[in-house]
Amino acid sequence: MIYLDNAATTKPCRECVEAVSAAMNDCYGNASSLHKMGTVSINLISRAKQAVLKGLALGNPPLEGEVIFTSGATESNNTALFGANLRKGKIVTTAMEHPSVARVIDKLEEKGSEVVRLAPKNYSDFEGALIDSVDEKTSLVSCMAVNNETGFAVDVKRLYKGVKVKNPRTLVHIDAVQGFLKIPLDGDLISVSGHKIHASKGIGALYIKKGVTVSPLLFGGGQQKNLRSGTEAVELIAGFEAAINAYRYDYEYFSALKEKLLAELVKIKDISINSGEKCLPNIVNFSVRGVRSENMLHSLEQYDICVSSGSACSKGKTSKVLAAFGVSDKDADSAVRVSLCHNNNEEEIAFLCEKITETVKRIRR
Amino acid sequence: MKEIILAKYGEIALKGDNRNSFEDMLVKNIKRRLKKIGRFEYSRRQSTIYIEPLEDVDIDTAVKCLKSVFGIGAIQRCAVFEKNFDTVAQNAGEYLRPALSSAKTFKVEAKRSDKSFPLKSPDIQQKLGDVVLDNFPHLGVDVHNPEVTVRLEIRDNGAYLSAERIIGAGGLPVGSSGKALLMLSGGIDSPVAGYMMAKRGLVVDCIHYVSPPYTSDRARMKVEALCEKMTEFCGNTIFYCVPFTEIQEAIRDNCPEEYFTVIMRRLMVKIANKICDRYGYGGIITGESLAQVASQTLQALKCTNAAAEYPVFRPVIGMDKIEITEIARKIDTYETSILPYEDCCTVFSPKHPKTRPSLEEILKAESSFDFDKMVDEAIEKTEVKRFRYGEKTVFID
Numbered sequence: 199m200i201y202l203d204n205a206a207t208t209k210p211c212r213e214c215v216e217a218v219s220a221a222m223n224d225c226y227g228n229a230s231s232l233h234k235m236g237t238v239s240i241n242l243i244s245r246a247k248q249a250v251l252k253g254l255a256l257g258n259p260p261l262e263g264e265v266i267f268t269s270g271a272t273e274s275n276n277t278a279l280f281g282a283n284l285r286k287g288k289i290v291t292t293a294m295e296h297p298s299v300a301r302v303i304d305k306l307e308e309k310g311s312e313v314v315r316l317a318p319k320n321y322s323d324f325e326g327a328l329i330d331s332v333d334e335k336t337s338l339v340s341c342m343a344v345n346n347e348t349g350f351a352v353d354v355k356r357l358y359k360g361v362k363v364k365n366p367r368t369l370v371h372i373d374a375v376q377g378f379l380k381i382p383l384d385g386d387l388i389s390v391s392g393h394k395i396h397a398s399k400g401i402g403a404l405y406i407k408k409g410v411t412v413s414p415l416l417f418g419g420g421q422q423k424n425l426r427s428g429t430e431a432v433e434l435i436a437g438f439e440a441a442i443n444a445y446r447y448d449y450e451y452f453s454a455l456k457e458k459l460l461a462e463l464v465k466i467k468d469i470s471i472n473s474g475e476k477c478l479p480n481i482v483n484f485s486v487r488g489v490r491s492e493n494m495l496h497s498l499e500q501y502d503i504c505v506s507s508g509s510a511c512s513k514g515k516t517s518k519v520l521a522a523f524g525v526s527d528k529d530a531d532s533a534v535r536v537s538l539c540h541n542n543n544e545e546e547i548a549f550l551c552e553k554i555t556e557t558v559k560r561i562r563r
Numbered sequence: 564m565k566e567i568i569l570a571k572y573g574e575i576a577l578k579g580d581n582r583n584s585f586e587d588m589l590v591k592n593i594k595r596r597l598k599k600i601g602r603f604e605y606s607r608r609q610s611t612i613y614i615e616p617l618e619d620v621d622i623d624t625a626v627k628c629l630k631s632v633f634g635i636g637a638i639q640r641c642a643v644f645e646k647n648f649d650t651v652a653q654n655a656g657e658y659l660r661p662a663l664s665s666a667k668t669f670k671v672e673a674k675r676s677d678k679s680f681p682l683k684s685p686d687i688q689q690k691l692g693d694v695v696l697d698n699f700p701h702l703g704v705d706v707h708n709p710e711v712t713v714r715l716e717i718r719d720n721g722a723y724l725s726a727e728r729i730i731g732a733g734g735l736p737v738g739s740s741g742k743a744l745l746m747l748s749g750g751i752d753s754p755v756a757g758y759m760m761a762k763r764g765l766v767v768d769c770i771h772y773v774s775p776p777y778t779s780d781r782a783r784m785k786v787e788a789l790c791e792k793m794t795e796f797c798g799n800t801i802f803y804c805v806p807f808t809e810i811q812e813a814i815r816d817n818c819p820e821e822y823f824t825v826i827m828r829r830l831m832v833k834i835a836n837k838i839c840d841r842y843g844y845g846g847i848i849t850g851e852s853l854a855q856v857a858s859q860t861l862q863a864l865k866c867t868n869a870a871a872e873y874p875v876f877r878p879v880i881g882m883d884k885i886e887i888t889e890i891a892r893k894i895d896t897y898e899t900s901i902l903p904y905e906d907c908c909t910v911f912s913p914k915h916p917k918t919r920p921s922l923e924e925i926l927k928a929e930s931s932f933d934f935d936k937m938v939d940e941a942i943e944k945t946e947v948k949r950f951r952y953g954e955k956t957v958f959i960d
Binding site: 493495498 | 775776812
C-alpha cells in the first residue's frame, strides 16, 4: 500500500502503539482515583501536557497555560469557540477553515456576531490583511495554521503578535491540526489532533493561554479542572505523548519529494497546481482538467495508491475551500491531494507519477 | 389465555378458481418469514390464515414480520376462547386492558359465522359493550369514529376477541406472478420500482452495473445494501453485478457524446435480456420516471425499449420525486439511496445529452462498433450474490 493521504489521517507510529499498549497493561487507573493507580495516571497525563506545550512552541520556549485533552480537534474547536464567552462584536476568520471551525462560526453569526471571512487568494500579505481587519469591536480572530487541502501556511506567531498590538482584548484561536509540530505556534486558544501526527484517532487537545477563561461544553465529574468532564482517556493520551516525542518534520526531505512530484506533473497537459509557494511541502494539491477527482482516486486505488479528492471530511462534495485559493469550480472538481509523511519515499512518488500519467491517458476525454 | 394471529387476505379473496395457488404461495411465504421466530401451526378458513403458536413465541415480532408480507390485507391478533359468551366476558377485561386503558372511545363489532351460536351479532355487540364499560368506566362509546374497535368473531373453531387490527402490506404473494429482473442503480427510484412490482406478486432479483475505476467499491456496496434492504419485502434476492467499464469506454470512444446515455441504457437492457434468457426471468423492471432526466423522455424511452426482448415494467413512470421519495422512506431505502457514492450512470454523462433522440440515429451511432462481444464478455464475468431475508451482511450506512 502506498499511503499518500496523511492529511486525512496517519498511521500510528510504533512508539504510539507501544505506549498505548503499555498504558493499557499497566496504567489503567482512573486519574480521579485517590489510590496509587490513579496517581500513576495523573503523572502520565501531566507529562503529556508538557509534551503538548513543548510541541506547540516547536523549538521556542514552551507556551504557558493549560492543556485539556479532548476527543479530537472537532471537540477542541467547538470548546474554544463556544466556550470563549465572546462579547458580541466582530469575528475575523478565513474562507479556508475546516468545517469544525466554519460551522461553529456560522452559528455565532446566527446569534448576532458580525463575521468577516478573508480568502487568501485576495491578499499577497494574508497575515497583514487579517491584522488590518481587527478593530476595537473585534472579539475573536480564528485562523487555521496550515490549510488541510493545499498546505497553505500562516505565520501564526506574526499574526498573534499583530492582533494583540491592534487590540489586546481580541482572542486569537488557531486551528493547528495540520500545523502542529510543523511550524511554531502561538495563540490564546490552539486546537490540535492526535491522529494527524501518528497518534490514534479519538484524542486531541486544546491549549488555553494563561489568563484566558473558557466555559466547558461537557458537564459531569469535573475532570481536567472542570473544563472537560469525562474520565481521561489515559491510554490514548499516552500514545499522543509518545507520538509527539517521536515526531520529526523534515522540511528538506518533503521539499525534495514535492519537487520530484511537480517535475513529473508539469509534463501533463492542462494541469494546474493548487498548492502555491506559501504551502508546506508535505501537501500537494493539483487538478488535471478532464479527469474528475473521484475517477483519479479510484483509478490509483487499483494500484494500491491512496490519495484524496480534496478533503476526506467532505466526501465527494466540491471543495469551497479551494475557491478561497482562487481554484475554479471546474478545477476543484478535478482536485487531487497528495499528502506525505516521513515514511514515503522517492520510489513511491515515481510510481505515483507513472500511474497518474497512465490514468490521464485512459480517462481523459 | 391463548393468543393467535389471523392474517386476512387482501386481493386474493377476489380470486376465482385459481385462488388455491395464491393461498399456497402466501402460506409458504409466511412460513418462511416466521421460521426464525418460533413454531406455528397454520390453517386456512374463511379467507383467513390462522397462525397459532405451538410454543412460547414473541407475538409482537411475529406481527412485525407479517407487516411486510405481500398478499396479507390485514393482521389481527386475537385471544381464542371456547364459544361461550360468559368465558369471553370473564377474560375480556384482562385481555383488552393494554389497548383500552389509555383510550377514550371504543365500539364493539361482532360477527357470527357460526349460526348455531345462541346470540345474534347485535346482541353480542350490546352485551360485550356492557362488559367493556364495566371494566373500563372511563370509556365513551363512539360508533362512527372510535379510537379502538373491539372485535369478537364467533367462527367455526372458537370465539376470537381482538382490539388490534393492522393494515397489511396488501398486493399479491411474492412469487405468484413469476419473477423479474430489477435494474438497480443506487438511486432513490429503482428500489421503489422493485418494491411496487414485488407487491404485484413478482419475485424481484437485481442487476447492477459497475465501472471501476470510475465507480468505487463503496458505490457497489451501497447498491448491495439497497438490495439487502429490499429482502424485507421481496424475500431472498439474487444480485447480479455486471462489469461495465469496457463497454462504457467503448461507447465513449466510438459513439457521439450526445447519445452516450441512451446507448449505454440500451446496452444495459441487452445484458438484462440475456440474464433473463439464462435464468428464466419474465420481465425487466426499471425505476424510470417520465422526463425526470434526459434518458427518460418519451423519445429516449422508445430507444431503450426497442432494445428489450421482455416486457419492461416502469411502475414509477407517472410519479414525481416527492411521491417516490415518500415510498422510499416507507420501505427504508431512502437513507441508503442518498449516500453520496457515484454510480456508473453519471460517469461519462454528456454535457448536453440529446433529449429527443430518434431510434434511427441511435441505431446508426451504435452500429459503428461491435458491442455484442463485449456484452457476452460482461455476462461471463458477472458476479452473482445472494441476499437473505433478515440477514445483514453489508455494512456501509
